[in-house]
Amino acid sequence: MSATSPASSDTAALPFQQTHEVTNQVEPLVGYDAFAFDHALVAALRREGAQWHAEALSNDGMALTQPDVVALAELANRHEPALSTHSPRGQRIDALEFHPAWHELLRRLRRAGAHAMPFEPSAQPGSMAARCAAYFLHGQLESGSLCPITMTFASIPVLRNEPDLYARLARPLLSREHDPRDIPLEAGKHSMMIGMGMTEKQGGSDVRSNRTRAHALGAPGRGGAYRLIGHKWFFSAPQCDAHLVLARTEEQGGLSCFYVPRFQPDGRKNAVEVQRLKDKLGNRSNASSEVEFRDAYGVMIGEEGRGVPxxxxxxxxxxxxxxxxxxxxxxxxxxxxxxxxxxxxxxxxxxxxxxxxxxxxxxxxxxxxxxxxxxxxxxxxxxxxxxxxxxxxxxxxxxxxxxxxxxxxxxxxxxxxxxxxxxxxxxxxxxxxxxxxxxxxxxxxxxxxxxxxxxxxxxxxxxxxxxxxxxxxxxxxxxxxxxxxxxxxxxxxxxxxxxxxxxxxxxxxxxxxxxxxxxxxxxxxxxxxxxxxxxxxxxxxxxxxxxxxxxxxxxxxxxxxxxxxxxxxxxx
The missing domain is CATH 1.20.140.10 (Butyryl-CoA Dehydrogenase, subunit A, domain 3)
Structure with missing residues (x-):
């Protein structure tokens, strides 16, 4: 076939590198008001007496769909949290490192009041619906960051029943500022998150089979200090500033509830040792863990033996x-x-x-x-x-x-x-x-x-x-x-x-x-x-x-x- 044949001429007309033109692919969904476009949510907010929060939700709904904010979800899930159990000098630290996108997600959730709005001193009628609508909008962006926020939110009604303890925790619990520093509250941390630790290997949902023990350091009972020994099979999320956990006391034998802070009163890290992070299905942005309590410090909340209620x-x-x-x-x-x-x-x-x-x-x-x-x-x-x-x-x-x-x-x-x-x-x-x-x-x-x-x-x-x-x-x-x-x-x-x-x-x-x-x-x-x-x-x-x-x-x-x-x- 000669160089001037029709076939050769057609081939030469095509750019050598070109294989296809991209067509019929959908551009990313960005830049719309996720609140205003949801007619069912808008109407429900009005019915539940929270119309006063509609403008803030609309602002949030638009912000959450901007390209740079949408990218946070992908970044936080691509760069998983990393656990360092020890410092370079061999000290036990159980520190977690997160991508900056994770902290920005938490910063946005706290700024929206998703962690505490109904419990703030200035809460208006309809605050629960307003808070839940905000949580719903953020949940459409990224799910892993919801975990420590929902546990913090849910802990507040429980902790408010402990006046002495809550008096020390109210400010950082209610704060709308996210403070990622891993330091004691007493060292000037501006806000805190609360996690949960109920599940053990042998029981799963049957928490009444829990074996973790709590030993009184002084007068036993509500408000007393204890040392906890045991394990938790799922401990979410280990980076939180404190956890509510269940353990058995020597005096009563039944399960009681304990507030277990990340740091002891003297500022030392509490003896809650992270054994490993769970390689779980679902989001990769948040950390779930398995831990051992090795004489961990805790304070009983609620009545002794009434930990489950x-x-x-x-x-x-x-x-x-x-x-x-x-x-x-x-x-x-x-x-x-x-x-x-x-x-x-x-x-x-x-x-x-x-x-x-x-x-x-x-x-x-x-x-x-x-x-x-x-x-x-x-x-x-x-x-x-x-x-x-x-x-x-x-x-x-x-x-x-x-x-x-x-x-x-x-x-x-x-x-x-x-x-x-x-x-x-x-x-x-x-x-x-x-x-x-x-x-x-x-x-x-x-x-x-x-x-x-x-x-x-x-x-x-x-x-x-x-x-x-x-x-x-x-x-x-x-x-x-x-x-x-x-x-x-x-x-x-x-x-x-x-x-x-x-x-x-x-x-x-x-x-x-x-x-x-x-x-x-x-x-x-x-x-x-x-x-x-x-x-x-x-x-x-x-x-x-x-x-x-x-x-x-x-x-x-x-x-x-x-x-x-x-x-x-x-x-x-």
Whole structure:
């Protein structure tokens, strides 16, 4: 073939290095107001009496989607915390080093008041809902940084019951400044974080099998100083300035709760030795650890032998945050999926214009909105039930619905994030985008602070102990359900399960918790969402269409306006 043949001429016309032109790839989703674009959240904030915080949330919602802030999540998870157990001179230090992105994430969370807003002296009515909305927005950016913030938040109601101790801790606990220095509070540290240490190797969720021992240094009992010997299989997060832990006393033998600081009163590092950091699934930004107490200093809080009820008060708040954290993952995955579908074409049309893809996105939008209205109602109920003269209904939302919500919403987050990842296809399965991180994080909230079975059994216990509150709540729900036959039928079925044969009730605990959570979501949507949203959710989760839709997203009946549901979730 000659050099001047057509084939040779065509080949020569192409640049030697060029193999392809990048087209049909979606630009990152940045630069939008994550609060204002979430219609369900905006409306719920107003209902729960926190409209006064809307401007701050809008400012935060815009800031959290800026490219430099979005990059913090990837940086904090790529550069994992590193543990140094000893100094160069051989001293035990158990120090952790984090990437600056981690500290910036914590700085933003504290500045937003996510660690303490409802407990500040200047707290306004609606502060719990305002705080939970802020936590939700930050949870859409990065999940690992939520862990020490939620534990610090949940510890405050427990520590406030110890006036002498709290008087010393209030300032650094409530401070909106993040102080990353690893120094004693007495040396001038401006703020602090609190962690938890309950789980041991032999027990897991069965904390009553804990073997860690506590020996009194002087007068035993509440407020007394102790030395702790034992181990904790999961100790989160080891960089915190103090932890609340459970241990057995010699005098009483039962489990008591102890405040264990990172530094002893004399300024020396406490004898809490980090054995290793856990190589865990999920976020890589935060540190979880296994530790040994080797005569560690601690102070008893709460009554001796009442350690589980004492720390359960903390767990109730962290369970609420598990619901919020899962709802945040769902919302983050949803807006990423919708954005991708609007800007990616396949088979001759944008994905969002293809009927089956619209069905998937619309179904995900229903699930996300239901999770959002549920956690915001729980936030309001936490505040209402703690106020003087708090209503029985608020108490039922807090005590009975919270564990059901933790069970159900956290479970749904796994399937939800997997489906949203599938919208992205192969691009969702690689670690250079956010979808893989969302998916890896999704299981943790189902496990942490009580697995699914523990939550469902807690629903049954709460129903038995709070009968008056439960019946007041269900009566209130029935008033709304009368206009929705499918919802009314679901509530009747729930009552049969709750009041049926006690011998069979425990085996049905998951069915009961699932039905309770779905009924709660159905009632809230019926009251507060557009009719199209409420009808679609109730019919496909509780009504006749439930058998046709099953558990797979994207099976909504065609009679619902899928495009409208998608646009409501995240306006173009």
């Amino acid at each position: 004492t720390i359960i008060e903390m767990a109730n708040f962290t369970r609420l945050d598990c619901v919020i954290g899962s709802a945040a993952l769902m919302r983050a995955a949803l807006v990423q999926a919708i954005h991708h579908a609007r800007h990616r074409s396949a088979f001759g049309a944008p994905l969002v214009d293809q009927p089956l893809m619209r069905n998937v996105l619309a179904d995900l939008a229903l699930e996300s909105e239901a999770a959002t209205v549920l956690f915001m109602r729980l936030a309001g109920a936490f505040e209402d039930s703690a106020a003087p003269g708090g209503s029985a209904q608020a108490r039922a939302w807090r005590r009975i619905v919270t564990p059901a919500a933790k069970f159900w919403v956290c479970k749904r987050a796994l399937e939800f994030t997997g489906e949203a990842m599938e919208v992205w296809g192969g691009n969702g399965y690689v670690e250079t985008g956010p979808m893989a991180r969302f998916y890896r994080e999704a299981p943790v909230n189902s496990i942490w602070e009580g697995s699914g079975n523990v939550m469902c059994l807690d629903v049954l216990r709460a129903f038995e102990r709070e009968q008056d509150a439960a019946h007041a709540l269900l009566a209130d729900w029935n008033a709304t359900a009368s206009a929705h036959p499918a919802l009314a039928g679901a509530l009747a079925s729930l009552m049969k399960l709750l009041t049926g044969d006690p011998a069979a009730r425990e085996a049905s605990a998951r069915r009961i918790a699932q039905q309770l959570a779905l009924c709660a979501q159905g009632v809230l949507l019926a009251r507060h969402a557009p009719q199209e949203v409420a009808d679609a959710f109730i019919e496909t989760r509780l009504g006749d269409a439930r058998g046709d839709t099953g558990r797979v997203y994207g099976t909504l009946p065609a009679r619902f306006d899928h495009a409208a549901l998608v646009n409501r979730a995240f306006a173009a």
